[in-house]
Amino acid sequence: MPKVIYIENNGTEHQVDLPLGATLMEGAVQNDIKGIVAECGGSCMCATCHIYVDEQFMGLLPEMEEEENEMLEGATAERMSNSRLGCQVRISNKLDGVIVRIPEKQ
Amino acid sequence: MSVKVVIIGAGHGGVQAAASLREEGFEGEMVLISEENDLPYQKPPLSKGYLQGKQSEEAILFRSPHFFQNHQIDLRLGVNIAQLDTEGQLVITKEGETIDYTHLILATGATNRKLTMEGAADVLYLRTLADAKAIAHRLDTARKIAIIGGGFIGLELAALAQEKCKEVSVIEAQSRLMERVLPAVISDVFQKTHEECGVQVHLNALTKSIENHCIITKEGKKIEADLILAGIGVIPETSLAEEAGIACENGILVNEFQQTSVANIYAIGDCANHYNAFAQKRIRLESVQNAVDQAKTAVNHVLGKTQPYHAVPWFWTNQYHLKLQMAGISAGFDRYVLRGDVDADKFSVYYFQENRLIAVDSLNRPADHLNARKLLAAQISPTDAQIGDLNVNLNQLLG
Numbered sequence: 001m002p003k004v005i006y007i008e009n010n011g012t013e014h015q016v017d018l019p020l021g022a023t024l025m026e027g028a029v030q031n032d033i034k035g036i037v038a039e040c041g042g043s044c045m046c047a048t049c050h051i052y053v054d055e056q057f058m059g060l061l062p063e064m065e066e067e068e069n070e071m072l073e074g075a076t077a078e079r080m081s082n083s084r085l086g087c088q089v090r091i092s093n094k095l096d097g098v099i100v101r102i103p104e105k106q
Numbered sequence: 107m108s109v110k111v112v113i114i115g116a117g118h119g120g121v122q123a124a125a126s127l128r129e130e131g132f133e134g135e136m137v138l139i140s141e142e143n144d145l146p147y148q149k150p151p152l153s154k155g156y157l158q159g160k161q162s163e164e165a166i167l168f169r170s171p172h173f174f175q176n177h178q179i180d181l182r183l184g185v186n187i188a189q190l191d192t193e194g195q196l197v198i199t200k201e202g203e204t205i206d207y208t209h210l211i212l213a214t215g216a217t218n219r220k221l222t223m224e225g226a227a228d229v230l231y232l233r234t235l236a237d238a239k240a241i242a243h244r245l246d247t248a249r250k251i252a253i254i255g256g257g258f259i260g261l262e263l264a265a266l267a268q269e270k271c272k273e274v275s276v277i278e279a280q281s282r283l284m285e286r287v288l289p290a291v292i293s294d295v296f297q298k299t300h301e302e303c304g305v306q307v308h309l310n311a312l313t314k315s316i317e318n319h320c321i322i323t324k325e326g327k328k329i330e331a332d333l334i335l336a337g338i339g340v341i342p343e344t345s346l347a348e349e350a351g352i353a354c355e356n357g358i359l360v361n362e363f364q365q366t367s368v369a370n371i372y373a374i375g376d377c378a379n380h381y382n383a384f385a386q387k388r389i390r391l392e393s394v395q396n397a398v399d400q401a402k403t404a405v406n407h408v409l410g411k412t413q414p415y416h417a418v419p420w421f422w423t424n425q426y427h428l429k430l431q432m433a434g435i436s437a438g439f440d441r442y443v444l445r446g447d448v449d450a451d452k453f454s455v456y457y458f459q460e461n462r463l464i465a466v467d468s469l470n471r472p473a474d475h476l477n478a479r480k481l482l483a484a485q486i487s488p489t490d491a492q493i494g495d496l497n498v499n500l501n502q503l504l505g
Contacts, residue, residue: 030170043147045422074476
């Protein structure tokens with residue numbers, strides 16, 4: 001199973017194994033990572049699973065759909081070039097070792 | 107006496123209350139009781155990703171099984187409560203076990219309203235994971251599916267059944283789909299889309315009886331179906347509260363801190379009848395947002411922080427390519443202003459009451475929705491010209 005390294009806003013690091021096909025949001029919620037709210041349960045409706053993905057993995061991520069792009073515009077924490085919604089990124093073998101940082105607020 | 111919190115109901119409100127208590131530093135005893143046997147799960151995906159087969163059972167759990175253990179949350183599954191003893195501060199289970207509390211949170215939710223006419227016993231409803239499993243089982247083999255009720259749940263079921271290449275009919279008593287909560291400009295887009303996808307939409311149609319896999323309406327229409335589903339609203343689950351003498355009226359009556367008429371008993375979520383500042387009256391809201399935010403309000407009060415409930419209501423529905431996000435309560439609007447392109451299924455409706463913005467519905471315009479929640483929270487009303495001009499970034503009004 002691919003590994004994901006979540007880094008909470010206070011610096012706490014969690015290395016977890018995710019089953020293929022799980023989203024980075026699901027992985028965070030199931031592993032009790034703080035700072036991912038995911039109020040809508042993964043429907044791309046609430047922008048409360050905002051994450052920053054380590055730059056070196058950005059090119060390997062599934063392409064962003066327009067609706068995710070628009071939701072990120074309204075996210076609470078600042079949108080950066082490496083912002084994604086965790087519910088829209090499914091884990092694959094290519095993403096093994098990906099580093100995901102959690103913003104201060106959702 | 108040390109604080110011990112018992113939560114009845116492990117839906118969105120109950121689980122949020124448990125999680126928030128620990129997040130806020132509560133270290134005392136906590137019991138979370140669910141009458142269902144399944145680990146607590148999220149409800150919105152049931153009528154969407156789960157029944158579509160896109161989300162597994164594990165994927166819709168709120169938390170991993172370890173979460174409850176790791177946070178000393180005593181999760182009791184499959185436990186039915188017989189009664190509350192408010193004097194003795196006890197919850198009594200059907201098996202006769204007593205669980206004491208200093209603070210009790212009722213997150214009992216609601217149950218589906220059921221059809222009572224002849225032949226209605228075979229109709230399926232969607233509320234719980236067990237319901238979804240029963241529907242999934244029948245959906246595989248069914249060819250003709252009739253759905254009674256053209257509200258959110260009924261239409262989400264219609265969309266996913268249609269996507270599974272079934273012959274689908276929707277039977278709605280009102281003259282428009284989702285008429286209770288949406289204006290014609292939005293209802294019409296949904297009706298058009300359902301019809302273009304092949305759903306037979308019957309409006310102004312009241313189901314009279316169901317005989318031999320056939321729905322017969324009052325007007326004499328006959329609609330054949332080998333699977334009948336219904337989404338015709340819910341009834342708040344108030345029986346425990348009522349029997350304990352807690353004041354109820356269309357739900358369990360609560361104040362701005364979610365307290366019921368018994369001060370150390372709180373009610374949250376679908377079952378709680380509260381004064382809602384955005385509706386400007388007492389209402390019950392059936393939504394994830396309301397359950398989650400009321401859970402946080404109740405938890406704050408249990409822990410001695412007084413923060414009255416004042417969250418912008420929001421809801422959503424997904425059907426085909428249509429994503430509708432609603433912010434605020436539009437009931438009572440006297441006019442609305444459109445933003446975006448109605449013909450492209452990409453627009454928002456800004457509702458006003460006496461020139462004050464009271465709600466915004468956004469169809470495939472998620473950025474408008476997130477902005478609208480902030481506008482409503484800050485009580486900022488954009489002008490008609492600002493709304494109508496897509497070159498105006500409404501986020502700039504927030505300062």
